[in-house]
């Protein structure tokens with residue numbers, strides 16, 4: 001794939017390397033789901049489990065995981081994805097109500113370069129009570145070239161079956 005500069009850009013598969021081929025390991029989150037190690041449980045249904053992050057970025061930092069054991073979001077079944085989507089806003093409302101934080105980030109990392117440390121899909125709900133607490137991030141945006149944007153959107157739409 002070529003970027004705006006015309007230079008070859010690293011692709012996902014090239015960047016992930018052996019990670020992409022690595023089978024799903026028995027992660028710490030699988031152990032939590034089995035009850036082998038403790039957690040502070042916040043929510044559970046047939047498909048979804050939520051618990052407090054052990055290293056919170058702010059008070060109320062919660063992890064929401066599927067019971068389905070897959071490493072990244074793109075691997076998730078539609079049924080579990082729908083269940084996660086249904087419960088996420090409810091959990092956000094509960095966290096807002098209990099912590100009093102009006103603002104929050106929902107973060108979902110996929111792959112080591114993207115800061116994923118535990119290879120079992122998870123959403124972070126991170127209250128943002130102040131400028132220096134919660135998620136602090138650098139947002140190094142670029143400018144979308146209109147022609148490249150048109151080509152990219154068409155390719156993505158085609159890939160989505162549109």
Ligand code: AMP
Pocket residue numbers: 028039052053054055056063108109115116117118119
């Ligand atoms: P990520 O970098 O998106 O993979 O985030 C992994 C998160 O899991 C980190 O925020 C950790 O603090 C959290 N974590 C790791 N082990 C545990 C655990 N045993 N209980 C709760 N949270 C955990």
